[in-house]
Amino acid sequence: MADVGLVPFQILAAFLFACGVACFVTKRNAIGLLMGVELVLNAANLNLVAAARFVPGLRIEGQVFAVIVIVLAAAEAAVALAIFLNFYNNYATVDVDQANESKG
Amino acid sequence: MSLPVVLFLIVAAATAFGALGVVLSRSIVRAAVWLLATLIGVSVAYFLLGAEFLGAAQLIVYVGGTLVLMVFGVMITNQGPFAGIRTKPVEWLLGGGLAGLLFLALVGFSLRAAAPPEPLADENLPSAGPLGAAFLGVPDDRGTAFLLPFEIVSIHLLVVLVAAAYLARAKRRTPAKGAANG
Amino acid sequence: MFNPFDFAAHPGRAYMVATLLPLVPVLLLLIAATIRNMARSRSHTDSFASRVYWLFGGDQPLKTGGYLSLVFLLASFGLSVWGLLNFFEESQTLHDQPKELAARWSERGDWLRIGSAKGEHRPAAALQTGYRIDQLTALMFAMVTGIGSLIFLYSLGYMRQETDETVDDHAAHTTRRGRFGRFYLYLSLFAFSMLNLLIADNLFQVFVGWELVGVCSFFLIGFYYERKSASTAANKAFIVNRVGDAGLLIGIAIAFATFGTLNFQDLAEKIAGSQPDEMSHGLWVLMGLGLFVGCVGKSAQVPLQTWLPDAMEGPTPVSALIHAATMVAAGVYLVGRCYPLFAPEVFLTIAYCGLITLFLSATVALVMTDIKRVLAFSTCSQLGFMMLALGVGAWTAGLLHLLTHAFFKALLFLGAGSVIHGCHHEQDLRQMGGLRRKMPITAFTMLVGVLAISGTPFFSGWYSKDQILSSALGYSVAHNQHALLFFGPLIAAGMTAFYMFRLWFLAFTGTPRNATVYSQARESPFTMTLPLIVLALGSLGIAWGWPLWDAEASFLGHKLHEGEPALMSRAFAHSRELAEEHHLAAGGLALLAALLGAGYAWSRYGRTAPTAEQLKEPTGLLANRWYFDDLYDFAFLRGSQRLAKLSANVDRSGPNQAKRFTLDGLMSGCASIAMVGGQYLRMTQTGQVRQYVLVLALTLVSVLWMLSVFVR
Numbered sequence A: 001m002a003d004v005g006l007v008p009f010q011i012l013a014a015f016l017f018a019c020g021v022a023c024f025v026t027k028r029n030a031i032g033l034l035m036g037v038e039l040v041l042n043a044a045n046l047n048l049v050a051a052a053r054f055v056p057g058l059r060i061e062g063q064v065f066a067v068i069v070i071v072l073a074a075a076e077a078a079v080a081l082a083i084f085l086n087f088y089n090n091y092a093t094v095d096v097d098q099a100n101e102s103k104g
Numbered sequence B: 001m002s003l004p005v006v007l008f009l010i011v012a013a014a015t016a017f018g019a020l021g022v023v024l025s026r027s028i029v030r031a032a033v034w035l036l037a038t039l040i041g042v043s044v045a046y047f048l049l050g051a052e053f054l055g056a057a058q059l060i061v062y063v064g065g066t067l068v069l070m071v072f073g074v075m076i077t078n079q080g081p082f083a084g085i086r087t088k089p090v091e092w093l094l095g096g097g098l099a100g101l102l103f104l105a106l107v108g109f110s111l112r113a114a115a116p117p118e119p120l121a122d123e124n125l126p127s128a129g130p131l132g133a134a135f136l137g138v139p140d141d142r143g144t145a146f147l148l149p150f151e152i153v154s155i156h157l158l159v160v161l162v163a164a165a166y167l168a169r170a171k172r173r174t175p176a177k178g179a180a181n182g
Numbered sequence C: 001m002f003n004p005f006d007f008a009a010h011p012g013r014a015y016m017v018a019t020l021l022p023l024v025p026v027l028l029l030l031i032a033a034t035i036r037n038m039a040r041s042r043s044h045t046d047s048f049a050s051r052v053y054w055l056f057g058g059d060q061p062l063k064t065g066g067y068l069s070l071v072f073l074l075a076s077f078g079l080s081v082w083g084l085l086n087f088f089e090e091s092q093t094l095h096d097q098p099k100e101l102a103a104r105w106s107e108r109g110d111w112l113r114i115g116s117a118k119g120e121h122r123p124a125a126a127l128q129t130g131y132r133i134d135q136l137t138a139l140m141f142a143m144v145t146g147i148g149s150l151i152f153l154y155s156l157g158y159m160r161q162e163t164d165e166t167v168d169d170h171a172a173h174t175t176r177r178g179r180f181g182r183f184y185l186y187l188s189l190f191a192f193s194m195l196n197l198l199i200a201d202n203l204f205q206v207f208v209g210w211e212l213v214g215v216c217s218f219f220l221i222g223f224y225y226e227r228k229s230a231s232t233a234a235n236k237a238f239i240v241n242r243v244g245d246a247g248l249l250i251g252i253a254i255a256f257a258t259f260g261t262l263n264f265q266d267l268a269e270k271i272a273g274s275q276p277d278e279m280s281h282g283l284w285v286l287m288g289l290g291l292f293v294g295c296v297g298k299s300a301q302v303p304l305q306t307w308l309p310d311a312m313e314g315p316t317p318v319s320a321l322i323h324a325a326t327m328v329a330a331g332v333y334l335v336g337r338c339y340p341l342f343a344p345e346v347f348l349t350i351a352y353c354g355l356i357t358l359f360l361s362a363t364v365a366l367v368m369t370d371i372k373r374v375l376a377f378s379t380c381s382q383l384g385f386m387m388l389a390l391g392v393g394a395w396t397a398g399l400l401h402l403l404t405h406a407f408f409k410a411l412l413f414l415g416a417g418s419v420i421h422g423c424h425h426e427q428d429l430r431q432m433g434g435l436r437r438k439m440p441i442t443a444f445t446m447l448v449g450v451l452a453i454s455g456t457p458f459f460s461g462w463y464s465k466d467q468i469l470s471s472a473l474g475y476s477v478a479h480n481q482h483a484l485l486f487f488g489p490l491i492a493a494g495m496t497a498f499y500m501f502r503l504w505f506l507a508f509t510g511t512p513r514n515a516t517v518y519s520q521a522r523e524s525p526f527t528m529t530l531p532l533i534v535l536a537l538g539s540l541g542i543a544w545g546w547p548l549w550d551a552e553a554s555f556l557g558h559k560l561h562e563g564e565p566a567l568m569s570r571a572f573a574h575s576r577e578l579a580e581e582h583h584l585a586a587g588g589l590a591l592l593a594a595l596l597g598a599g600y601a602w603s604r605y606g607r608t609a610p611t612a613e614q615l616k617e618p619t620g621l622l623a624n625r626w627y628f629d630d631l632y633d634f635a636f637l638r639g640s641q642r643l644a645k646l647s648a649n650v651d652r653s654g655p656n657q658a659k660r661f662t663l664d665g666l667m668s669g670c671a672s673i674a675m676v677g678g679q680y681l682r683m684t685q686t687g688q689v690r691q692y693v694l695v696l697a698l699t700l701v702s703v704l705w706m707l708s709v710f711v712r
Helices: A006-026 A030-055 A061-091 B002-022 B028-048 B054-078 B088-113 B128-135 B148-167 C012-020 C023-040 C046-054 C066-092 C100-106 C135-165 C181-199 C201-226 C230-259 C264-274 C283-300 C305-312 C318-325 C326-335 C346-366 C372-393 C395-424 C440-454 C460-478 C486-510 C515-520 C526-543 C555-562 C566-571 C573-581 C583-606 C625-653 C663-682 C689-710
Strands: C107-115 C125-132 C166-169 C172-177
Touching: A006 A030, A006 B002, A006 B028, A006 C689, A030 A061, A030 B002, A030 B028, A030 B054, A030 C318, A030 C460, A061 B054, B002 B028, B002 C573, B028 B054, B028 B148, B054 B128, B054 C689, B088 C346, B128 C107, B128 C283, B148 C689, C012 C181, C012 C318, C023 C046, C023 C181, C023 C573, C100 C107, C107 C440, C107 C566, C107 C689, C125 C201, C125 C526, C135 C318, C135 C326, C135 C395, C135 C555, C135 C583, C166 C318, C181 C201, C181 C318, C181 C326, C201 C230, C201 C318, C201 C326, C230 C264, C230 C305, C230 C583, C264 C395, C283 C326, C283 C346, C283 C555, C305 C372, C318 C326, C318 C372, C326 C372, C326 C395, C326 C486, C346 C372, C346 C486, C346 C555, C372 C395, C372 C460, C372 C486, C372 C555, C395 C440, C395 C460, C395 C526, C395 C555, C440 C486, C440 C526, C440 C583, C460 C486, C460 C555, C460 C583, C573 C583
Parallel strands: none
Antiparallel strands: C107 C125, C166 C172
16 A cells, blocks of 8 residues: 555545535435535545554554544434434424524 | 555545445435445445454444444435425535535645655554554553543443433324424 | 731721721612612512512612611721821821821822833823821811711611602602612712822822712702702702812813822922922912812802802701711812912912802801701801911911811701701791790700801810911911901901801791791701710810910811921911911901801890891892802803704704714614614524535635645
8 A cells, every 4th residue: 555645545535525515515304414424424534544554653543533433423323313313203304404493 | 556556546436436426316215325335435445554443343333333323214214205305406506516625625735735754564554453452551662542532432422322312212203393392 | 918907007098998988888788779679670579589679678768778887987987086096196206207107107009000101110100099198187087987977877867758668759749769778878979989089199089089079969969859959959069060170170180291290299399399490380370270270169169159059959968968067178178288289379369269258158148048058158158268268378277167167067057957857847947936945955056056156265166267367367467458358257257157146046046937837846866966966065175275265275276287288387477477466366356246246146136036027038139149140040051051952953853864964863873783784694594404504514615725725
């Protein structure tokens, strides 16, 4: 992997990040929103692990960070799904555009 | 065009394609499948980067856990009339434009950053052992250990577990819209 | 760390503490009243607010506030007595070390620093706060707190009507809530401001206290504000005072601009050493005149005396405290304090101003029929005496008269209040008569007061008046062209005796002229008669000295004399010698005048009952107070009222388009900008989750782009 270098991995991660942002901005389904968030987190993780590999100052810090991010992402996905299920129970829909009671 | 470069290109292409699929697919179930492809691609990328433990963890936790959870969510909520809610074209334009700008900015950052000094050769990469030991508080040769983050994350998981269980408990389905439960 | 109770090293701090003590009931009353007011709307529901409301006294006025104010002022009085005795002792032991004495009894600090001096680590100018205790301050402080405490006690009885939940105000034809707590709030605030004025060592602090006492006077005169007469009188008092304060500000500004300091000691030293380099003579005179104009306003001298008779609309204890003993004395006090700052022309002005005032007010008092109005004009006149004394160089005499006047004038006012209270708010002398059988204590104590003010030997007023008249005689002999400065007060002394005895005879002797009033009259309760007795004792003996028959031997006078500004004795040395020489002649003439006045009053009102002709409504120049009010109405009021109506109409009745450019329109415009802006901003709160997410992402992208462009 040494010939590949850091930059291509970063570009890949940037692409995943951009797709994630596009996903959670455009999707109307709540679960779709969550998928976008997952993409963003994965992009960040990829960036971290690539940095751990290619920057000599970091050895395992990047991987440690990435493991923690995975754990937190899983936790957040669980809670988000619980919230969405509650929302579905109350509104009988998962369309986030119907969740406008905070209109002021 | 050495082997690592080729491998990287394949994996990158697959992952990127999967991500695009998530964004562009109209059915939520299809999007979930594209997400699966993306996550597996990322996992392979981890393996390529020499982080085997992490790649395995990615597969187990993300693919085998989070994704399955999301598929369950999709199944529960993807009833009849809501299967095909669409976004308007102007929103696509907005979102896509935003994402494009973001991509350009990030690429610009990474291209302008100074090139890092000579990285480690493939043989000297740290493996799962030192990683696990670091989590358990054994300091590595530079004296860093990660026991505290480990503990915090564990507690965090516990808390989230309890919270999610509470939030998703079985409740009476209320007939009226907007009536708060619990 | 600043220890305010370090009385051993800085005994003057006792005075600082004593000044701040009356502020405590002010704060407590304010907080209690505010909390209770906020809870009032929910007072009849079962809620926490209603419990708080009933805890703070419920529908009844705040009564404990009155007792609390009295206790705190008594504590102030105790501290002031301690300070007084201590100061006298130390001034004896440290007699030849004036600097050491001053260091122990004065302190100051910067309050506001302005700019920075070139090349030095100190501010270009600074406003300071500080205190300086000398004989005058110590004596006046004790007098104010002592008489104040007596008046607070008196008010507990006099204002008992205000402790009811609802009060019927007959003069204003309305029913209102009782305001007992508010009365003591204003009184305590007044006490604090007056004391602050007294201990101040610089003109700025004096000005602060000056304005505050004016404000308190406004509140207290307008205490029964539902009455149009009372609220108008309060406005008048404040506005006329303001005119005087403009002059005071000019004086202060000149002093500050020329010398860069407002401290009395520093100014005195600089003026003594600077003539004529730093300050031209004209500017010096102007400064003195400016300061004096402020005193003219505050002490109701001509031409700014019109507010004092109208100020009698306030409750009688207020008249006693503020418009007899203390606030109006502040003007005289300031003249005494600023003595070294005055040019010779200013002294002459002061003397003549005092002369005109004492004469005019005495003539008006001759015909007044309202008991409080007589006393008001009498106060005006006596203040004129003090000003005259100060103008001819009799510093000690003028200020001694200030102290003695405080006692007997407060006594007279409180006695009048007792009469009014006993006769169920009857104030007209023509409806009284023979009251001494029904109200013996009041009658007797008022007799003591009347004797004192007339200058009867052995009463306190005699000592001070005698000294004033002999100083005036000395001055007129030294400067023959100012002979009027002696004959004026002499005649006025006779008039004083006449109208005071007239008051006493009309109220307390003879047959009752109004049967209803007489049958209802009764002696006042103990809380009201005790202060009368104490003040009567004070009016008798406060100025005593040994030997008793020597007017110059007054103990108080001697103590005051120690505090006299040194350079004055040089400037007025000649007239002082002459005053000493002709002392007995002056005293004899004064006594003669007083006897003539009293005798005439007895013959007209005491020996026989006054005829119906004497009792009709007075008319003419004197009854109209020398037409000063009408003059001011014509010269100033009509024009400004017309202008005010015109300006108000501009805002009110122009065409609608023009309204946008009026001040009112501008104000409304600002408000509507805020409202319209808010309505537009509100549109961003759509409640749409995706829109919020979009904005978040947009922000993120913008920040990243800005970072990438500006950060290398």
